[in-house]
Amino acid sequence: MNYYFSAITSDMTGELVAIAVAREDREYLLCINRSLDRQKLCKANLDLLQRLPLEHDSFLVGKTEYTAPNPCWMPHGAIGPALIRFVGVDEFPVFIGHQCSEAWSSVLKIFGGSYNTPHHFPRYAVDIASIRQFVIDQSDASIAEPEYSRKSHLLEEARDIRNRYLNLKRFSVSKPCSLTPTIS
Numbered sequence: 001m002n003y004y005f006s007a008i009t010s011d012m013t014g015e016l017v018a019i020a021v022a023r024e025d026r027e028y029l030l031c032i033n034r035s036l037d038r039q040k041l042c043k044a045n046l047d048l049l050q051r052l053p054l055e056h057d058s059f060l061v062g063k064t065e066y067t068a069p070n071p072c073w074m075p076h077g078a079i080g081p082a083l084i085r086f087v088g089v090d091e092f093p094v095f096i097g098h099q100c101s102e103a104w105s106s107v108l109k110i111f112g113g114s115y116n117t118p119h120h121f122p123r124y125a126v127d128i129a130s131i132r133q134f135v136i137d138q139s140d141a142s143i144a145e146p147e148y149s150r151k152s153h154l155l156e157e158a159r160d161i162r163n164r165y166l167n168l169k170r171f172s173v174s175k176p177c178s179l180t181p182t183i184s
Contacts, residue, residue, distance in 0.1 A: 001025075003087065003095045004165060005125070006157035007103035010036070016079065016106040018052055020154035021086060021095075022162050029086040030155055035076040052154060080110040084118055095125040098161055128161055128168075135168055 002024050008017040018032040032052055055073045074082065087093050097103060104125035111117040 001090050001093060002162075002165070003093055004158050004162035005095055005097050005100070005103075005107075006154050006161060007097070007100070007107060008154065009103055009106040014102070014106055014109070016076075016110055018154055019079070019083070019103075019107060020158040021083070022155065022158040023086070024162075027086075028155055028158065029082065030072045031079045031082050032073045033076050033079065034073040076110065083107075083110075087118075087121070091120050093121060095122060096128055096131075096161060096165055097125050098128050098157075098164075100125045100127055128164055131165070131168055 003021050004023075005019060005021045007019040009015065010017055015036065016033055017036055018030070020031075021029045023029075030052075032055075034055065052072075055070055095104065095107075101124075105114075107125075108114045108117055108123075111121075114123045117123070
């Protein structure tokens with residue numbers, strides 16, 4: 001199964017700030033690192049954090065206001081197990097992102113590095129920008145696709161990557177090329 005992800009990493013430490021994953025079956029996961037030292041984030045990271053759900057949800061019951069911790073916010077050590085539960089028993093998960101090598105290395109760090117990840121997790125993520133270039137190179141055609149830009153919410157970004165991948169897949173079916181490069 002394919003998992004389309006978008007992640008925010010700290011520019012100063014390379015630590016995972018947040019990750020959103022959209023699955024093919026339209027289920028999704030959003031994890032935000034509560035253990036993060038916000039003093040070590042640059043202004044761009046802080047701007048992105050402000051577009052994520054609040055750490056505590058407030059709601060009214062009658063005239064009384066209650067706050068509850070938002071389940072998306074979790075300690076750094078809980079993100080890995082949440083991702084493992086989300087993938088479940090899928091033997092060959094494929095993670096697809098946009099220019100994602102740095103973000104994927106941050107995801108692998110939550111497991112302690114690429115050699116400590118669960119045995120069925122990939123060591124590398126697939127880059128949608130590379131797939132797009134591959135399809136263009138193989139079919140000698142241009143693909144009308146909007147330029148990539150940060151969405152207002154991390155989950156929207158993951159869903160956008162999913163839609164872009166499906167668009168490329170439809171294009172590659174109509175033209176003589178495959179999204180899976182062969183190794184010779």
